[in-house]
Each structure stands twice: as structure tokens, then as C-alpha cells.
Amino acid sequence: MEVSPRAAMVIARLFEQATGQTLSQDRFWRIGTTLTPFCKARGIDSFDQLAMTLERGANPELSLDTIDALLNNETSFYRDPGVFGLIGDELLPRIAANRQREKRIRIWSAACSTGQEAYSLAMMFAEQGERWAGWKIEIIGSDISRSAVAQARGGLYTQFEVQRGLPIRQLLAWFDHVVDSGWRAKPQIAAMVSFTRHNLLGPPPAGGRFDLILCRNALLYFSPERRHQMLEGLALAIAPDGALLLGAGETARDCSSRFASDPDMPMVYRPAAYGSLTNAA
Incomplete structure (x- = not known):
């Protein structure tokens, strides 16, 4: 045609x-x-x-x-493994140190497509069960695509989808095989995640500010004016000492004054006032 x-x-x-x-x-x-x-x-x-x-x-x-x-729904489990190493080795320990009193961590996987990123994060926590005993872990995945959010909520993935990035050990540990359908996320990790349909140009999801926001490979689809609007919304959603993680080819510097790059961690941005918070501490 x-x-x-x-x-x-x-x-x-x-x-x-x-x-x-x-x-x-x-x-x-x-x-x-x-x-x-x-x-x-x-x-x-x-x-x-x-x-x-x-x-x-x-x-x-x-x-x-x-x-x-x-819509481009490209995603996979543990997409860009180095990013998940950064989250597990650097970001989560710092967040946990600042949340010892509340023992609550909120993470937003924005533009999450069919949810593999959110479930990858849930597996990271589940595999360190003793470390996070007594903590409330909330992982919110959002996307504008109705079909993508529906699949994410069901937690059901085809053989092809689980073969993209998910090691066999983790597949067997955290997913149940569903005959003729694929693999479904087990309750242990499904309990940590929830999904909602959301437009990044609108107000952020309800429920309080987020300690970590992943918004990877989304800015590149928007005009500079729309990127500014998106980043303004993300700034409203992030905790004062939170972290925003963008894609490798993306930057917040040219579109918003609400974020500054973290000098110690690539792709990580902090709220503009974060420096004064750490200096005061």
C-alpha cells in the first residue's frame, strides 16, 4: 500500500x-x-x-x-547490563543509606514498554532478599501504549522475549512456564511491580516522589520543547535526593535547568538542588 x-x-x-x-x-x-x-x-x-x-x-x-x-515498544530484560550494574552497585546502596528510617524505596520505570525493565529491577531486589528484608519496594512501570501496559500487567512473555537478556538461571528462578503461552512472572517479583498507562507530557503518577526514575531512550523521540516539558514533569516526580537515569545518547542539560549530571556516574542526573543538600550533609 x-x-x-x-x-x-x-x-x-x-x-x-x-x-x-x-x-x-x-x-x-x-x-x-x-x-x-x-x-x-x-x-x-x-x-x-x-x-x-x-x-x-x-x-x-x-x-x-x-x-x-x-509506537516503538523496543525493550528487553536487563537491557544494557552495565546500567543494571550501576543501579545495583552504586545507586541502590546510596538510596538505601538515605532511607534507613522509612525503609521504603519507590522506583519509576517511565516509558517501560512491555515491562521487562521493571521486572528486571524486581529480580535485582528479589535476589538480595536478606538485604531488603523489612523494606517496602515499589516499582511503577508506565507507558502510553495500551497493549504494552496490558502485557506488562499480565507478566507473560514469549520464548523469544525471555531469550533476550534473561539468563536461564533467572528465568527458571523467577518465571513459571505456561504451556503454549510462554513464561509468567512469579508472585515474588510481580508483587513489587505495578503498571499504569501514562503520557510523559502529563502529570506524574500519584503516590509520592520517586527515589529513582529510569526514563531511557524516550527523550530522543520528542522535540526540544517537548523534552523540556517532559523533564519538568520528571522534576516534579523525583525526590530531592533522587536520581534520574537517561539513555546513553540522551542528556538533560540542553533542555532543562531542573537537573544536573552526576559527576561520578554516567547517564545519571540529580535534581538541581541536590548539590546543596549533599554539601549541607
Whole structure:
């Protein structure tokens, strides 16, 4: 199916209005690649027909499904292992030292896709059970994709998905095999995580501030103005002594004055007032 310039513009505009993400002309190829099977499965004969239906707003479910199909849900268990080493060896010990009284740690896995990052964090805590005995660990995963959040809530992954990053020892320890379906997260780790549908341009999830926020490989899909808006929201969600972890190719410095890079840890950003807190301590 061929994508006319007008259909591409209509679909890209709808996508940006719903998600804030910019589908620039050099990425219009995603429309044809992703939505051709999508349209055929729904009996839609052309992209012009799809664009006309979306523009009229006559089928809200179709609009949501179209947006869902265009979102990039790339993720895997323990994606970028060095990052998880940084979390386990450096960030969590520092957070724990500051939370000895409350014995509560809140983590936000933002733009979590189908939830592998959140479950990877839960496994880190579960494998150090004695260390975290008596602590309340809350891991909130969020994503704008309805289908991704639904899968994350179910905690069910295909054989292909678990083979991406999850060692066999951890697979057998923390997942139950479901015949003809894949592998489901065991209650020990599922109890630590919850998932919600959330737009990063909106207010942060409720429940208090977060000690650690992971927002990796999301900023790159937004314009500079939208990045600033996102970072403002993350600044409202993070604890004064919390840590924000971005992707390797991302930075908060050019888009917001609310965060400063941690001089000791790559990809880690602290609230701008964090330096005065540590100096006072």
C-alpha cells in the first residue's frame, strides 16, 4: 500500500497530538511498514481511507489502535547490563543509606514498554532478599501504549522475549512456564511491580516522589520543547535526593535547568538542588 503525502501528514499529526512524539518526514516510512498489515487486518483498503476515518474522529478505538501500532515498544530484560550494574552497585546502596528510617524505596520505570525493565529491577531486589528484608519496594512501570501496559500487567512473555537478556538461571528462578503461552512472572517479583498507562507530557503518577526514575531512550523521540516539558514533569516526580537515569545518547542539560549530571556516574542526573543538600550533609 502506498502512503500519500496527505495521508502521512494526517496520521503523523494524530500521532503527535496523542503522544507528543514527532513523526518527522524522514520517519514516514514507519507508517507504511507498520500500518500496512494493520490496515489489511481491518479491511481498510488504503491509507487515504484510514486517514479520512481518523480525521473524522468517527472511530475512537481505531485511532487508539493506530497510535499503539506506531509506537516503538523496543525493550528487553536487563537491557544494557552495565546500567543494571550501576543501579545495583552504586545507586541502590546510596538510596538505601538515605532511607534507613522509612525503609521504603519507590522506583519509576517511565516509558517501560512491555515491562521487562521493571521486572528486571524486581529480580535485582528479589535476589538480595536478606538485604531488603523489612523494606517496602515499589516499582511503577508506565507507558502510553495500551497493549504494552496490558502485557506488562499480565507478566507473560514469549520464548523469544525471555531469550533476550534473561539468563536461564533467572528465568527458571523467577518465571513459571505456561504451556503454549510462554513464561509468567512469579508472585515474588510481580508483587513489587505495578503498571499504569501514562503520557510523559502529563502529570506524574500519584503516590509520592520517586527515589529513582529510569526514563531511557524516550527523550530522543520528542522535540526540544517537548523534552523540556517532559523533564519538568520528571522534576516534579523525583525526590530531592533522587536520581534520574537517561539513555546513553540522551542528556538533560540542553533542555532543562531542573537537573544536573552526576559527576561520578554516567547517564545519571540529580535534581538541581541536590548539590546543596549533599554539601549541607
